[in-house]
Amino acid sequence: MNQSSRKILIYIVTVLFLLFLIIGAFYLILGGKDLGISGNRVEVIYVQGIMLTGSVPTGFGIATSEEITKSLKDANEDEGIKAIVMRINSPGGSPAAAEEIVSTMKKIDKPIVVSMGDVAASAAYYISAPADKILANPDTMTGSIGVIWEFQNRSQFYDKEGTSFYIAKSGELKDMGGDWKGLSDEEKQYADQVISAAYGRFVKEVADDRNLSLSRVKDIADGRIYTGAKAKELGLVDDLGSLDDAIQIAANLGGIVGKPEIGYANKPSLSRLLFGSEETDVSAFTSYFFKNPFGQLFSIS
Secondary structure: OOHHHHHHHHHHHHHHHHHHHHHHHHHHHOOOOOOOOOOOEEEEEEEEOEEEOOOOOOOOOEEEHHHHHHHHHHHHHOOOEEEEEEEEEEOOEOHHHHHHHHHHHOOOOOOEEEEEEEEEEOHHHHOOOOOOEEEEOOOOEEEOOOOEEEOOOOHHHHHHHOOOOOOOOOOOOOOOOOOOOOOOHHHHHHHHHHHHHHHHHHHHHHHHHHOOOHHHHHHHOOOOEEEHHHHHHHOOOOEEOOHHHHHHHHHHHOOOOOOOEEEEOOOOOHHHHHHOOOOOOOHHHHHHHHOOOOOEEEEOO
16 A cells, blocks of 8 residues: 555544544533434433423523423424433422423323432422323322412511612502512412412312322322322322333333333433533522512422
């Protein structure tokens, strides 16, 4: 082989090596997905952190309904995916976020299996109820079926500091929740009505999805936490098992014969390690909820 041929060969080998590195890097950045090649896949969608609506970067302790619903829709449209597993580690979140996720789940044409991790409580249980199957670990913390609306009263602090307020408002309830005062009796009554309505929707959703009577759900929906083992006794989950068990059940429901391929829609990946971490301050993305003057309405107890 002459020198010119050797140079060409070295060039080709170098180009192929660089292409291999680039493809491998994209594979890792995408979280190790199989790029849609397999036609017998179970897609795992993570719901990890407090559930909110809004455009919050993923992987920072906030699970946004936008990301989760997009992952569900993408999985539904991918012909290679036969079933979905939602891996839930969440203490709950806003009722609006949960309602958006549930609404999308009900439009999915493929089996959905929920795998509960450490905790899947309150609004996180709300989004579990519509699944075809729910699996929990024996010591998963779940249940906590209820709604809470938190208000702060810092009026004594303001009095002590000599801070006064003048509030011009168009209606009696316009400044409801302002921390410069406590709630009036009328405001407390209205807050109770809002909580009652949200609670009613929560209980009905669980009763309908879990094939339980409304009265039965109300008996156990007092905000208390249940272990996975107890939740199974109460009919809130179907069985006890791990994520692997949930994947196999989903594969069976999806008609997959043999060992399924597994895809991960939003698993923590190299890109998240490179461009952010759990320490990242996401308060700029969540202040609209946590620092608003009206208190926080949570399906979380």
